[in-house]
Amino acid sequence: MKIAVAGTGYVGLVTGVCLAEHGHLVTCVDVDEKKVELMKKGVSPIYEEGLPELMVKNMERLTFTTDYASAYRDAEVIFIGVGTPEKVDGSANLKYVYTVAKQIAQSVEKDCVVVVKSTVPIGTNDKVEDFIRSNLVHSVNIDVASNPEFLAQGTAVRDTLHASRIVIGAGNNRCRETLEKVYKTFDSPKLITDRRSAEMIKYASNDFLALKISYINEIANFCETIGANIEDVAAGMGFDSRIGNKFLKAGIGYGGSCFPKDTKALHWLGNYYDQEFKTIKAAIEVNDNQKLKLLKKARQYYPSLEGLQVAVLGLAFKPGTNDLREAPSIVNVGILLDDGASIRAYDPVAAKAFDALYPGKLTYCDQAKEALNGADLCFIFTEWDEVRALTPEDFCSRMKTPIILDGRNCYSVESFEARKVVYDSIGRKTVNTLF
Known part of the structure; x- marks a missing residue:
C-alpha cells in the first residue's frame, strides 16, 4: 500500500521503517530539512537499536521529504506520528497533530484513512476527523482511526515488528478493513475497538x-x-x-x-x-x-557539595537510547552544579545532547572508568552495560573517596563488603566501611 507518515521521531520513523519492512511504499514527512537529508542517506536521526540497518535495507521502499502536499496527495493511508508534549498545566499539546490535520485537509486528492498514532486525549480522533472533513479542499472521503503505539525506546523496532498487540480503533468498516490490510503480514494479536477505547487503552x-x-x-x-x-x-x-x-x-x-x-x-x-x-x-x-533520592543520600556524607569532584555515570533516562526527556540526570546535575560541584560524566550516546542542556559545564569522558578518576562521589543514573561492567576495584582504585550512590542497583551489595568504601543503592542495605 502507499502510505505516508507525518513526523520522524521515535514513533513516526520507527513506524515508517517497519511498514516498509513489511512491503509497503512509505513516504516519511518532516519539517526539518537537515534531518530529511540525513535520512535520505540512510542515516537515522535518533539512536535506536536496529533502526539504521532496517532503514538501509528498505531504502527502495522509503522516501523522505519536507513536501507534505506531494506525500499526502494520493496516499491510501496517512499516519500521524508527531509529538504531543505536555503543556505547563500537564495537558497534552495537540498543536502538531492539528497542524498535520490541516495539511492533510489541504492536500489529499483521493479517499484515504488517516491514522492517529500519536498519544492523544480521549476523544481527539473524533475531533480530528471533524476538523479534516470541515477543511477539505477536494471532494474526497476521509476516515480517521486510532492506532496507538506500545513501543519502548531502546527496543522500538522489535516492539513494532513483533508487537504485543495491535490496537485498531475504527469508526466504520472501511477504516477497519484498511488497517487490517496494512497489518495483514504482522504476526501480532489484533484488537478491533472503537476509537475512544483505543485512545484509553x-x-x-x-x-x-x-x-x-x-x-x-x-x-x-x-x-x-x-x-x-x-x-x-x-x-x-x-x-x-x-x-x-x-x-x-x-x-x-x-x-x-x-x-x-x-x-x-x-x-x-x-x-x-x-x-x-x-x-x-x-x-x-x-x-x-x-529522582532526588541520590542527592538526599549524598548529603548524608557531604553536608556541602562545594568544590567536590563528582563522577556521573549515565545521562540518558534508560540504556539503549540517547533520549534525555525527563531523565533523572538532568535535575540532579543542575543541582550539583548550583551547589558548586565539578562533574566528569560518561554516557556512550547521550553526551552530545546533554552538553546542549549544560553547554561547557561538564567534562565528558570516553570511558566509564575515566569518569571515576579523582572523584569524591559517584552518581549512577543509567545502567549501561559499560557501567555494569565496572568492578569494585575500579571504583576503589580510581576514586579519591569511594562513595558510590547507585540509582539503578547495578552491582551486588556483597561484592563491596570487603572493600573500604561506601556503596549506597536503592532498597538494599548500605555498605559503609569508610566512616
Whole structure:
C-alpha cells in the first residue's frame, strides 16, 4: 500500500521503517530539512537499536521529504506520528497533530484513512476527523482511526515488528478493513475497538506501568528503613502470575517521552471531567521525589557539595537510547552544579545532547572508568552495560573517596563488603566501611 507518515521521531520513523519492512511504499514527512537529508542517506536521526540497518535495507521502499502536499496527495493511508508534549498545566499539546490535520485537509486528492498514532486525549480522533472533513479542499472521503503505539525506546523496532498487540480503533468498516490490510503480514494479536477505547487503552497501559514503577520504588524506600532487601521482595512478588515480574526493578524513577507525559495528561483529563485519578497523582508525586533520592543520600556524607569532584555515570533516562526527556540526570546535575560541584560524566550516546542542556559545564569522558578518576562521589543514573561492567576495584582504585550512590542497583551489595568504601543503592542495605 502507499502510505505516508507525518513526523520522524521515535514513533513516526520507527513506524515508517517497519511498514516498509513489511512491503509497503512509505513516504516519511518532516519539517526539518537537515534531518530529511540525513535520512535520505540512510542515516537515522535518533539512536535506536536496529533502526539504521532496517532503514538501509528498505531504502527502495522509503522516501523522505519536507513536501507534505506531494506525500499526502494520493496516499491510501496517512499516519500521524508527531509529538504531543505536555503543556505547563500537564495537558497534552495537540498543536502538531492539528497542524498535520490541516495539511492533510489541504492536500489529499483521493479517499484515504488517516491514522492517529500519536498519544492523544480521549476523544481527539473524533475531533480530528471533524476538523479534516470541515477543511477539505477536494471532494474526497476521509476516515480517521486510532492506532496507538506500545513501543519502548531502546527496543522500538522489535516492539513494532513483533508487537504485543495491535490496537485498531475504527469508526466504520472501511477504516477497519484498511488497517487490517496494512497489518495483514504482522504476526501480532489484533484488537478491533472503537476509537475512544483505543485512545484509553494507550493511557491506561502506560499509566499502569508508571504506577507499578512508583509502587516498587516506595516499597524499596521502606525496605531501607526496616532493613529488608527490595530485590528479594520483588522476586517474591514476581512469582505471582497476577503481579508478574516486569517493571518491579527499583531505582530513581521513570523518565522518557511517555510515562511522565502520559500520567500528567490523564490526571489533567480526569480533573477536566471532575474525576481525580488519585493513584496516578500519587505515582507522579512519588516519581518526582524519587529522582532526588541520590542527592538526599549524598548529603548524608557531604553536608556541602562545594568544590567536590563528582563522577556521573549515565545521562540518558534508560540504556539503549540517547533520549534525555525527563531523565533523572538532568535535575540532579543542575543541582550539583548550583551547589558548586565539578562533574566528569560518561554516557556512550547521550553526551552530545546533554552538553546542549549544560553547554561547557561538564567534562565528558570516553570511558566509564575515566569518569571515576579523582572523584569524591559517584552518581549512577543509567545502567549501561559499560557501567555494569565496572568492578569494585575500579571504583576503589580510581576514586579519591569511594562513595558510590547507585540509582539503578547495578552491582551486588556483597561484592563491596570487603572493600573500604561506601556503596549506597536503592532498597538494599548500605555498605559503609569508610566512616
